[in-house]
Amino acid sequence: ARLPRSRRRLMLFVTLRRGLAGKQTTYVQTLKSLGLHKVRQEVAVANNEAVRGQIDKVKHLVSVETSAQRDTRLAELAVKLAPKEPLVVHHKRANASCRRPRTASTLSALATHMFALAQTSRLCPRVAPRDLKARHARVSTAPNRARVVINVAAPSMPATNNREPSKEVLSLIAAASAFCFDVDSTVCVDEGIDELAGFLGKGEEVAAMTKAAMGGTTSFREALDNRLMVMQPTQRSVDAFVKENPPKLSPGIKDLFDALRAANKTVYLVSGGFRPMINPVADALDVPRENVFANDILFNEDGSYNTFNANEFTSKAGGKADAVKHIKAKHGHAVMAMVGDGATDLEARVVGGADVFVGYGGVQVRENVKNGADWFITEFADLVQAVRLV
Numbered sequence: 001a002r003l004p005r006s007r008r009r010l011m012l013f014v015t016l017r018r019g020l021a022g023k024q025t026t027y028v029q030t031l032k033s034l035g036l037h038k039v040r041q042e043v044a045v046a047n048n049e050a051v052r053g054q055i056d057k058v059k060h061l062v063s064v065e066t067s068a069q070r071d072t073r074l075a076e077l078a079v080k081l082a083p084k085e086p087l088v089v090h091h092k093r094a095n096a097s098c099r100r101p102r103t104a105s106t107l108s109a110l111a112t113h114m115f116a117l118a119q120t121s122r123l124c125p126r127v128a129p130r131d132l133k134a135r136h137a138r139v140s141t142a143p144n145r146a147r148v149v150i151n152v153a154a155p156s157m158p159a160t161n162n163r164e165p166s167k168e169v170l171s172l173i174a175a176a177s178a179f180c181f182d183v184d185s186t187v188c189v190d191e192g193i194d195e196l197a198g199f200l201g202k203g204e205e206v207a208a209m210t211k212a213a214m215g216g217t218t219s220f221r222e223a224l225d226n227r228l229m230v231m232q233p234t235q236r237s238v239d240a241f242v243k244e245n246p247p248k249l250s251p252g253i254k255d256l257f258d259a260l261r262a263a264n265k266t267v268y269l270v271s272g273g274f275r276p277m278i279n280p281v282a283d284a285l286d287v288p289r290e291n292v293f294a295n296d297i298l299f300n301e302d303g304s305y306n307t308f309n310a311n312e313f314t315s316k317a318g319g320k321a322d323a324v325k326h327i328k329a330k331h332g333h334a335v336m337a338m339v340g341d342g343a344t345d346l347e348a349r350v351v352g353g354a355d356v357f358v359g360y361g362g363v364q365v366r367e368n369v370k371n372g373a374d375w376f377i378t379e380f381a382d383l384v385q386a387v388r389l390v
Contacts (some may be wrong), residue, residue, distance in 0.1 A: 060203030
């Protein structure tokens with residue numbers, strides 16, 4: 001029920017921005033006490049000191065608006081989504097004398113032309129993951145003849161898209177001798193730098209700096225340096241965080257890594273996160289630490305924060321693409337694949353880098369990645385099935 005206007009002015013509107021999976025028990029209990037159970041759920045709570053204290057504990061997981069802020073946002077959204085005036089196009093009707101009647105010979109010529117076009121067409125539809133095995137058997141045994149594909153879908157709803165793997169994508173996955181994986185929100189269900197910032201009590205400040213950095217006002221390296229300066233992680237605090245927060249692996253990722261190794265494919269972790277938090281992930285998945293490319297935090301002799309290692313590939317913009325190029329050139333991988341959820345992962349599909357990019361949306365769905373990936377998945381089981389076809 002809608003709250004009275006006088007009461008709404010005294011309320012705070014809290015929205016859950018991140019999922020509960022893998023979060024600390026205290027965070028989950030606090031969120032549930034506020035009435036938050038699923039991502040994008042919004043609740044109205046009293047604006048008092050006790051509730052504000054609860055919100056402060058989970059501020060890195062939620063967004064908070066006053067009544068005025070919420071009303072302004074909804075008004076702007078209503079304007080944006082308001083229906084537009086339809087475009088009306090007037091066509092001049094042709095005279096009856098100008099119309100060319102369709103005779104039997106005309107229709108016959110049209111049918112002959114369409115048949116000839118069909119014989120030369122070689123369109124290949126994408127196939128659903130559940131049909132991969134049957135598709136593989138048909139392609140390997142069928143004679144090499146032309147195929148006709150009739151698209152009966154509406155123009156705004158294409159019959160095929162990158163939610164299903166094309167034959168070319170499956171061929172590249174089969175040919176790839178190495179797979180590079182992003183870690184945060186891909187191999188793991190959380191974002192390491194956000195979790196560490198929350199652990200150090202700097203979650204809100206770091207989140208604001210990340211948002212500002214995305215506006216393009218600072219370079220990638222400068223943004224990384226600024227966030228670390230605010231967090232001031234010490235050797236002891238990082239060790240404590242790693243000890244209290246074991247890796248939260250995404251569902252199916254271990255099966256995928258096992259399938260890749262069984263197919264003689266090498267696995268690498270390429271992350272913008274910090275090596276002290278990525279190494280335990282590598283250990284849990286039996287990935288050699290020399291196959292880990294991540295950022296290093298440098299400490300002073302007393303364990304206080306000093307700086308980060310600016311020589312790491314992922315400490316700068318375009319670093320993941322450079323890391324993949326380095327791996328490919330050094331180890332002689334003819335074909336490589338990249339799997340990740342972010343724009344920096346998509347950037348790795350460049351000449352000399354990844355040959356195929358698989359976007360993962362099981363934790364976060366980013367539209368540019370969803371639309372730009374060669375194949376977009378939300379479950380690693382689909383990729384496991386494709387690898388096992390090799």
